[in-house]
Amino acid sequence: xxxxxxxxxxxxxxxxxxxxxxxxxxxxxxxxxxxxxxxxxxxxxxxxxxxxxxxxxxxxxxxxxxxxxxxxxxxxxxxxxxxxxxxxxxxxxxxxxxxxxxxxxxxxxxxxxxxxxxxxxxxxxxxxxxxxxxxxxxxxxxxxxxxxxxxxxxxxxxxxxxxxxxxxxxxxxxxxxxxxxxxxxxxxxxxxxxxxxxxxxxxxxxxxxxxxxxxxxxxxxxxxxxxxxxxxxxxxxxxxxxxxxxxxxxxxxxxxxxxxxxxxxxxxxxxxxxxxxxxxxxxxxxxxxxxxxxxxxxxxxxxxxxxxxxxxxxxxxxxxxxxxxxxxxxxxxxxxxxxxxxxxxxxxxxxxxxxxxxxxxxxxxxxxxxxxxxxxxxxxxxxxxxxxxxxxxxxxxxxxxxxxxxxxxxxxxxxxxxxxxxxxxxxxxxxxxxxxxxxxxxxxxxxxxxxxxxxxxxxxxxxxxxxxxxxxxxx
Ligand code: GLA
Numbered sequence: 522x523x524x525x526x527x528x529x530x531x532x533x534x535x536x537x538x539x540x541x542x543x544x545x546x547x548x549x550x551x552x553x554x555x556x557x558x559x560x561x562x563x564x565x566x567x568x569x570x571x572x573x574x575x576x577x578x579x580x581x582x583x584x585x586x587x588x589x590x591x592x593x594x595x596x597x598x599x600x601x602x603x604x605x606x607x608x609x610x611x612x613x614x615x616x617x618x619x620x621x622x623x624x625x626x627x628x629x630x631x632x633x634x635x636x637x638x639x640x641x642x643x644x645x646x647x648x649x650x651x652x653x654x655x656x657x658x659x660x661x662x663x664x665x666x667x668x669x670x671x672x673x674x675x676x677x678x679x680x681x682x683x684x685x686x687x688x689x690x691x692x693x694x695x696x697x698x699x700x701x702x703x704x705x706x707x708x709x710x711x712x713x714x715x716x717x718x719x720x721x722x723x724x725x726x727x728x729x730x731x732x733x734x735x736x737x738x739x740x741x742x743x744x745x746x747x748x749x750x751x752x753x754x755x756x757x758x759x760x761x762x763x764x765x766x767x768x769x770x771x772x773x774x775x776x777x778x779x780x781x782x783x784x785x786x787x788x789x790x791x792x793x794x795x796x797x798x799x800x801x802x803x804x805x806x807x808x809x810x811x812x813x814x815x816x817x818x819x820x821x822x823x824x825x826x827x828x829x830x831x832x833x834x835x836x837x838x839x840x841x842x843x844x845x846x847x848x849x850x851x852x853x854x855x856x857x858x859x860x861x862x863x864x865x866x867x868x869x870x871x872x873x874x875x876x877x878x879x880x881x882x883x884x885x886x887x888x889x890x891x892x893x894x895x896x897x898x899x900x901x902x903x904x905x906x907x908x909x910x911x912x913x914x915x916x917x918x919x920x921x922x923x924x925x926x927x928x929x930x931x932x933x934x935x936x937x938x939x940x941x942x943x944x945x946x947x948x949x950x951x952x953x954x955x956x957x958x959x960x961x962x963x964x965x966x967x968x969x970x971x972x973x974x975x976x977x978x979x980x981x982x983x984x985x986x987x988x989x990x991x992x993x994x995x996x
Contacts, residue, residue: 525560530789
């Protein structure tokens with residue numbers, strides 16, 4: 522799935538040609554395009570307040586987009602970016618503009634004629650066509666088919682907030698599917714507006730809602746994180762990094778978990794006014810390489826503990842251990858402390874590699890592993906501040922180059938990983954011996970993110986027994 526920038530979290534309905542153009546220039550100027558943030562997505566509220574034109578076609582609001590949408594897409598494409606737009610599988614969009622339900626063929630033609638590369642497709646005002654997986658599937662499939670019929674390759678990003686078990690059918694017709702109601706800028710704070718509890722089969726769930734915290738989203742997706750496959754990904758919703766409601770450690774944890782879960786990474790903050798600390802989170806190539814790992818499978822949760830973990834002011838406190846296989850045989854491990862106190866966290870190799878065999882039977886447990894901290898080489902604050910504050914793009918590009926930062930346009934992540942590019946592997950901080958335990962200090966509301974690398978013993982032939990459905994060679 523692509524990554525990029527979406528205006529919704531920071532700007533809501535305040536969209537305009539000027540916002541999109543300046544955002545696009547900033548994506549390029551800050552070097553974000555060359556880290557893989559390629560899509561600039563125009564969310565809701567772009568439509569004409571007067572609805573469709575006399576031929577029944579969608580049209581943009583002329584006061585917001587005076588030069589039309591082709592002007593916008595041509596400009597984005599000329600910058601080497603891709604262009605995304607938004608509609609709803611409903612009579613209206615969530616902000617009550619014209620929706621695409623029962624207009625799929627003509628709207629898909631319009632989108633293709635505007636040169637879009639991605640459609641975010643929402644689920645508001647669905648006219649009651651919801652309630653079983655089959656009904657929702659058919660409603661969304663109509664647009665999926667219509668987009669294919671245009672002949673233009675367009676990614677389809679479903680946004681039905683986890684309803685009707687979308688994690689069981691989304692991959693059949695779309696490139697990603699949202700798993701919860703809308704994210705908001707808090708790490709753990711519970712909010713009744715985030716309607717459904719974390720059980721995927723909550724029969725009393727009326728609406729997934731909005732105001733879902735990072736922790737809520739993690740708990741919701743944990744049961745089906747493994748549904749993500751290359752070409753079809755769970756979408757944990759747009760990023761809140763840089764919006765101001767979380768601490769630096771919370772934003773680091775949010776970003777790393779989204780990346781390792783292979784969620785599309787859509788920046789939600791205002792790029793024209795970004796702090797250096799937000800910038801040095803979203804530009805960490807060692808974390809982005811997790812998201813772009815060619816194996817293309819999500820981390821899964823191997824342990825969650827609630828009892829005995831210090832609680833915050835809302836009574837929330839828990840820890841998680843997540844792990845997952847990477848293409849080159851490395852293993853990513855994330856220790857999340859969503860408790861109210863700093864603590865030492867532990868995970869045995871048997872737990873970390875449980876998906877390769879239960880009870881410590883995985884052959885991996887018999888190896889020694891080096892431990893690499895993937896935040897160790899975070900861009901220094903001074904460098905990040907100099908880039909963010911630079912007057913010109915040229916000045917920015919020069920600082921970037923001198924900082925020896927990663928450029929995935931020049932060297933795709935798959936190539937960098939294959940070649941062992943040190944910028945993608947963090948810093949080695951220790952070794953876990955065979956049968957041993959990973960131990961790390963984890964601050965309150967923070968995560969430690971490690972890449973474990975197997976230490977080959979002389980003359981050893983390591984045979985992996987994997988029950989993972991998709992072998993890496995099949996990709
Ligand atoms: C829904 C979606 C959001 C955003 C808004 C726009 O709430 O979940 O991501 O697109 O609609 O109205």
